[in-house]
Amino acid sequence: MIEALKPVGCCPHVLLVIGKGGVGKTTISLYLARQLSKRGKTLLLSLDPARHLRKYLADGAPGMEVSLISLEKEIEEIVSRHADLLRSLMPSLSAFNLDEVMDIVRYSPGAEEEVFLRKLLSAYRSKNEYVVIDTPPTGVTLRTLALSKLYVAWLDRLIQVRERIVALRYTIARTTRGEATIRDKALERLYQMREEYSWLERNLTSAESTSYVLVTIPEPLPMYEMEESLRFLRERMKLKPKLVVLNRVLPEDVAMRLGLLEAQRRYLKHIEALEINHAVVEHLERPLEALEDVDELERKIKVVVK
Numbered sequence: 001m002i003e004a005l006k007p008v009g010c011c012p013h014v015l016l017v018i019g020k021g022g023v024g025k026t027t028i029s030l031y032l033a034r035q036l037s038k039r040g041k042t043l044l045l046s047l048d049p050a051r052h053l054r055k056y057l058a059d060g061a062p063g064m065e066v067s068l069i070s071l072e073k074e075i076e077e078i079v080s081r082h083a084d085l086l087r088s089l090m091p092s093l094s095a096f097n098l099d100e101v102m103d104i105v106r107y108s109p110g111a112e113e114e115v116f117l118r119k120l121l122s123a124y125r126s127k128n129e130y131v132v133i134d135t136p137p138t139g140v141t142l143r144t145l146a147l148s149k150l151y152v153a154w155l156d157r158l159i160q161v162r163e164r165i166v167a168l169r170y171t172i173a174r175t176t177r178g179e180a181t182i183r184d185k186a187l188e189r190l191y192q193m194r195e196e197y198s199w200l201e202r203n204l205t206s207a208e209s210t211s212y213v214l215v216t217i218p219e220p221l222p223m224y225e226m227e228e229s230l231r232f233l234r235e236r237m238k239l240k241p242k243l244v245v246l247n248r249v250l251p252e253d254v255a256m257r258l259g260l261l262e263a264q265r266r267y268l269k270h271i272e273a274l275e276i277n278h279a280v281v282e283h284l285e286r287p288l289e290a291l292e293d294v295d296e297l298e299r300k301i302k303v304v305v306k
C-alpha cells in the first residue's frame, strides 16, 4: 500500500487518514505506520483513540512511537490553564464568574479544531520521517483543514489594522519626543502567527509533505462521506488524495450468500472510476485483536496504482 503513496517526500511526511467512524481508520493508520516504520522513524498520532487501539498495542509496537490524544482532554487542559491565568490576573474573580468564563472556552465552537490544528503544526515540526495521523470525525477534520487558510486571511486583516495604529503611534512619538523607533509586541506576534499558519497551509497543500488517505467500506454512508472528503480536497484544497482504501470487502462467495454482491461490485467500480490510487482490503474473517492481525492485512490487500 505504501508504494501507492509515492512520491513520499521527507522530513516529516505527514499522512492524514480520513474516513467515517467505524470504517477502519485506526486499523489502516496502524497498518501504514507499521509499514513506514520499516523505512524510517515513524510516529502514529491517533486523535481518534478507541479502546481497541490500546488492545492492539498492549504489547507495544516496536520501531515506532505512538501518541494517543483525546481532543476533549486537551481542551480541558487549555481550560484549566486559562483558569489559572485568570485567577492570577484577577484574584477578585468569584468562582461563579470563573466557571462561566471557563464554559465559554470549553464549549466555544472550534475548540476541537483549534487543538487539532496545533497537533498538525507539531506533527510537521517533529523529528520524524513519517507521521501517520488517525483523524477525528470527518467534520472536525475538514473544518480544521480549512482553518489555516482562514487564519491567514484574518491575520492579514488584523495586521493591516495594527500597522495603522503603530504608524500613528510612531508619528506621535517622533513629533512629541523625537523617538525614531517603536516596538510593538502585538504586531510582532501577529507576524509570527501569520508566518506559522502560512507555513502550515503550504505543508497541507504540498504533495511532498502530505498524503491524504481516504478510507471507506462498501456501504452507503461511508461512501457518501468519502465523496464529501474528496470534493472538499479537490475544491477547497486543490488537491487529490494519494490513496483511497476500500476496506472490509467480502470475498465474492460470502457477499453473494449475504445478498451483498451487487452492491459491493457497484462500489468497487465506483472506486476504480475515481482514477486515484486505491487499495482494496479484504474483510478478515475474524476480529482483529493484536498487531499480528494488523500485519496479516498485508496479504489481504490489492493495490491499484493509477
Ligand SMILES: Nc1ncnc2c1ncn2[C@@H]1O[C@H](COP(=O)(O)OP(=O)(O)O)[C@@H](O)[C@H]1O
Pocket (backbone or CB within 6 Å): 019, 020, 021, 022, 023, 024, 025, 026, 027, 028, 048, 050, 052, 247, 248, 249, 281, 282, 283, 284, 285, 286, 287, 288, 289
Ligand atoms: N479489514 C478488516 N477486516 C475485518 N475487520 C476489520 C477490518 N478493518 C477493520 N476491522 C475492524 O472494524 C472495527 C472498526 O475499525 P477501526 O479501525 O476502529 O475503525 P475507525 O477507526 O474508523 O472507527 C474494528 O473492530 C476493527 O478490528
Ligand SMILES: [Mg+2]
Pocket (backbone or CB within 6 Å): 022, 025, 026, 027, 048, 049, 050, 134
Ligand atoms: Mg478509530
